[in-house]
Amino acid sequence: MKWFRNNIEIKESIVDYLENLFDDILNKNHKFKVSIGTDSQKISPFKYKFATVILITTYEELGGINVGRGGMMVYATYNHEFKASDKEIINERMVFEVSKSIEVAYHLSTLLDLYEVKLEIHADINPNPMFESNKALQQSVGYILGMGYNFKIKPDAIASSSCADKII
Numbered sequence: 001m002k003w004f005r006n007n008i009e010i011k012e013s014i015v016d017y018l019e020n021l022f023d024d025i026l027n028k029n030h031k032f033k034v035s036i037g038t039d040s041q042k043i044s045p046f047k048y049k050f051a052t053v054i055l056i057t058t059y060e061e062l063g064g065i066n067v068g069r070g071g072m073m074v075y076a077t078y079n080h081e082f083k084a085s086d087k088e089i090i091n092e093r094m095v096f097e098v099s100k101s102i103e104v105a106y107h108l109s110t111l112l113d114l115y116e117v118k119l120e121i122h123a124d125i126n127p128n129p130m131f132e133s134n135k136a137l138q139q140s141v142g143y144i145l146g147m148g149y150n151f152k153i154k155p156d157a158i159a160s161s162s163c164a165d166k167i168i
Contacts, residue, residue: 001052001076010074014054015111021056021072022115030058030069034112035152036105037122037160038097040080041168047081048093051167052100054108055122055159075167094136095143097160098123102147121149122157124164 003010003017010017025032035055040048058069080096082089101121105112112119121144125133137153144151154161 001078003074003076005072005074014074015108018054018056018074018108019111021074022111022117025056025058026115028058028069030060031066032056032058033118033120034108035120035122035159036101037124037157037164038100039124039160039164039168040093040097043079046083046089047079049077049079049168050097050100051075051077051164052104053159053163053167054104055163073163073167075164077167090132091136091139094123094125094133094140098140098143101160102144102149105149106147119149120159121151122159122161123151123153124157124160126154 003014022032033056035057036052037055038050038052040050043049052075054074055071056074057071059066060069082092098121101123105119105121123140123144125137125140127137128134141151141153
């Protein structure tokens with residue numbers, strides 16, 4: 001995957017880039033957490049554009065209170081075509097989104113463990129059964145938990161529902 005930050009391609013490996021970024025954050029006496037989320041948008045009947053975001057939110061502890069110090073997005077975009085009927089595609093697409101986020105988390109796991117980073121997988125899935133994405137809720141959450149990650153879904157899944165959504 002080609003990774004970007006502020007529309008500038010990251011030339012080094014994503015692990016090395018994030019390690020330098022984490023060091024910069026810690027040198028400012030800030031703490032941080034990492035969220036990874038993926039969102040998609042239809043571009044033709046079975047073809048979708050995807051964006052996966054690594055969201056780093058920084059904060060500072062001041063007298064027992066956490067004060068936000070901003071956030072940074074590192075992202076990649078790519079296309080994928082599904083070979084399924086319309087009824088199956090929503091489930092497959094939601095699980096594909098989650099699997100891309102988990103794939104990135106797994107790739108970064110050694111670095112995240114080294115820095116003892118709190119990681120969440122954000123799934124762009126609506127808990128309301130009236131929405132199509134809800135059909136994949138159980139399967140996606142089970143997949144995330146089965147891989148040992150914490151998760152958030154809409155409306156709290158900002159890495160996927162807000163950040164990745166804006167990248168596409």
